[in-house]
Amino acid sequence: MINRTIKIKSIQSLDRIAITLIAGLTIAIFILLFQGDHSVPRVRSFTWQDKQIGVEHDRFVITFTRPMDRVSVETNLHINPPLPGKFSWAGRRLVYTVISPAPYGTEYQLNLQNATDKYAKSGKAGAILQPFNAKFRTRDRAFAYIGVEGQNSGQLMLVNLSSSSPKPIVLTPPDLVVSDFKLYPQGDRILFLANDRNSQRQGTLQQKLYEVTTGIHNNSPEPEPVSKEPAGKLKLVLDNKDYQILKFDLSPDGETIVMQLVSRRNPGDFGIWTLQANSAPKPLPGQPGGEFLITPDSKALAVTQGQGLAIVPLTGSQDQPLDFLPKYGSILAFSRDGLAAATVKFNQDFTRSLFLVNTQGTEQELQRINGSILDAQFDPTGETLYCLLTKLVASEQYQEQPYIVAINLKTRETKKLLEFSPNQRQVQINLSPDGIALLFDQPLISPQPAAGISDAVRTDDNAAIITSRLWLLPISAINTTDASTIPQPEELPITGVRPVWLP
Incomplete structure (x- = not known):
C-alpha cells in the first residue's frame, strides 16, 4: 500500500513538471511571436560559388533563408567585372540569366549587401541581409592544334593562354601523326x-582512334565526371584490324562517337557506325556514308543522302528520317541551341548558296557566290554567322581566294573581316566558345611530294604541309554596320594547323 502511494505521488510530481515546462515554452513562443523574427536574412547557397563556368552556364541561382525584398536585392547585387543579365524570381530563389557568354579566362567577384527582407519595416533590427561575397571564374582560354615543324610535326599540342606560362605542351607521342581531333565537353580529354609514323612515310592508311588527356581540370557547377589525369595520358579507343577509320565526329555530350568505316576485306562494305563507352561499335542501318554532323542535343545525325540532307536518330529505328532537306548538298554547322543550321545548296548555274534553315521550316538564302563555301560557325548567341568563303580570281589558271565574313542573322548585313592570298584554300577557322576571337591557320603546301617530308602532316586532299602560321582575330567589338571597325589579326609565335578552342 505504501509503495502504491509513493508511485502515485511520483506520477503527480512528473505531471506537475511537464505542465510547468509546457507553460514555460508556450509563454516563450508567445514572447517571440510578439517581438518578431530577429534572425538575420542570409544567402543560403550560390550555385557558381568557387566554380568554373563555361558557355553552357548561362544562369546562376541565389537562394535566401527568408523571402527578400526583390528590388533591394536587384539594386544591391554587383558583379565585377560587369556581367549584364536579367533577374527572375521563384520564392526565395533569385535566378540571374546572363545576356551574353562570360569571356573566358576571367575571374569575377559577386557582392550583395544592404538588401532587406520582404517583411522588413524601416529601422527594424534583423531586416538587413548579412553581407555576402563570392568568387567564380570562367574556364581557361586554351586551344589545341597539330604541330607541323621539327620534332613536333604531326603531334597534338595544347596552349593555355590563361596560364602564367602559355607555352605549347605536347600531348601525343612522336610515333603518331594526328590527322583530326575533337574536344570532349569539359576540355579534359x-x-x-x-596514323603511325612508319605507315605515314609509306603512304598507307593505318589510322586508329585514340583519346588523350589535356591536364585541364574544370570545377564545373554540375558534378560531371572530369579526368584528373595529367596531360598526355593516352588511351586506344578503336583499332583498325577489321575496318579502316576514314572520319569521325563526337557528340556534344561526349557520349557517342560516329565514324565512317570501310572493311579491309571488302572495300564495298562501308558505312556509318556509332560507338559508345563500354560497348562495341554498331553500324547505323541504311547510312552508307557521306558527310555527317551530330546535332547539338546528341540524339540525331545530319547526313548527306543523294540529293539532300537527312536527319536520322542515333538510337532506335532508322527506317524513317526525322527530317529530310532535299535541296541541300551539305551541312556546315548547327546553332548552339539546335534551332538553326547553316547549309549549302549547289545551284544549277554552278554557283553555291549559303542558307539558314530553322526548325520552323524557314529557309533563307544568306549568300550566293561563284566560289566555295568552306565553313560557317554560329556565335554562342546565335545572332552572327562567321563564314569562310572563296571567290574565283581572274587568271590563266583556276584560283580561289579565301576570305572571312560576319553575317548578322537579324539584319542580313555582311561584313568582310579578312581576305587571304589566292590559292590558300586550306585555311581553317575556329570560333572561341565565348565568341570573342577567331583562330585560323595559314598552311604552306608543298607543290609535290618532297624528300624529307614523307611523314609530314597532310591536307584532306593528301598534300604535304611544309609549315603553317597561326593567327588570332579579335571579333568582340565587331559591328556589321560600321566599316571602320575592322579587326586586325595577331600572329601567334606558334606554327601549326587546325587550331581548335577548348570548350
Missing part, C-alpha cells in the same frame, strides 16, 4: 585520329 581530346579524341583524335592518328
Whole structure:
C-alpha cells in the first residue's frame, strides 16, 4: 500500500513538471511571436560559388533563408567585372540569366549587401541581409592544334593562354601523326585520329582512334565526371584490324562517337557506325556514308543522302528520317541551341548558296557566290554567322581566294573581316566558345611530294604541309554596320594547323 502511494505521488510530481515546462515554452513562443523574427536574412547557397563556368552556364541561382525584398536585392547585387543579365524570381530563389557568354579566362567577384527582407519595416533590427561575397571564374582560354615543324610535326599540342606560362605542351607521342581531333565537353580529354609514323612515310592508311588527356581540370557547377589525369595520358579507343577509320565526329555530350568505316576485306562494305563507352561499335542501318554532323542535343545525325540532307536518330529505328532537306548538298554547322543550321545548296548555274534553315521550316538564302563555301560557325548567341568563303580570281589558271565574313542573322548585313592570298584554300577557322576571337591557320603546301617530308602532316586532299602560321582575330567589338571597325589579326609565335578552342 505504501509503495502504491509513493508511485502515485511520483506520477503527480512528473505531471506537475511537464505542465510547468509546457507553460514555460508556450509563454516563450508567445514572447517571440510578439517581438518578431530577429534572425538575420542570409544567402543560403550560390550555385557558381568557387566554380568554373563555361558557355553552357548561362544562369546562376541565389537562394535566401527568408523571402527578400526583390528590388533591394536587384539594386544591391554587383558583379565585377560587369556581367549584364536579367533577374527572375521563384520564392526565395533569385535566378540571374546572363545576356551574353562570360569571356573566358576571367575571374569575377559577386557582392550583395544592404538588401532587406520582404517583411522588413524601416529601422527594424534583423531586416538587413548579412553581407555576402563570392568568387567564380570562367574556364581557361586554351586551344589545341597539330604541330607541323621539327620534332613536333604531326603531334597534338595544347596552349593555355590563361596560364602564367602559355607555352605549347605536347600531348601525343612522336610515333603518331594526328590527322583530326575533337574536344570532349569539359576540355579534359581530346579524341583524335592518328596514323603511325612508319605507315605515314609509306603512304598507307593505318589510322586508329585514340583519346588523350589535356591536364585541364574544370570545377564545373554540375558534378560531371572530369579526368584528373595529367596531360598526355593516352588511351586506344578503336583499332583498325577489321575496318579502316576514314572520319569521325563526337557528340556534344561526349557520349557517342560516329565514324565512317570501310572493311579491309571488302572495300564495298562501308558505312556509318556509332560507338559508345563500354560497348562495341554498331553500324547505323541504311547510312552508307557521306558527310555527317551530330546535332547539338546528341540524339540525331545530319547526313548527306543523294540529293539532300537527312536527319536520322542515333538510337532506335532508322527506317524513317526525322527530317529530310532535299535541296541541300551539305551541312556546315548547327546553332548552339539546335534551332538553326547553316547549309549549302549547289545551284544549277554552278554557283553555291549559303542558307539558314530553322526548325520552323524557314529557309533563307544568306549568300550566293561563284566560289566555295568552306565553313560557317554560329556565335554562342546565335545572332552572327562567321563564314569562310572563296571567290574565283581572274587568271590563266583556276584560283580561289579565301576570305572571312560576319553575317548578322537579324539584319542580313555582311561584313568582310579578312581576305587571304589566292590559292590558300586550306585555311581553317575556329570560333572561341565565348565568341570573342577567331583562330585560323595559314598552311604552306608543298607543290609535290618532297624528300624529307614523307611523314609530314597532310591536307584532306593528301598534300604535304611544309609549315603553317597561326593567327588570332579579335571579333568582340565587331559591328556589321560600321566599316571602320575592322579587326586586325595577331600572329601567334606558334606554327601549326587546325587550331581548335577548348570548350
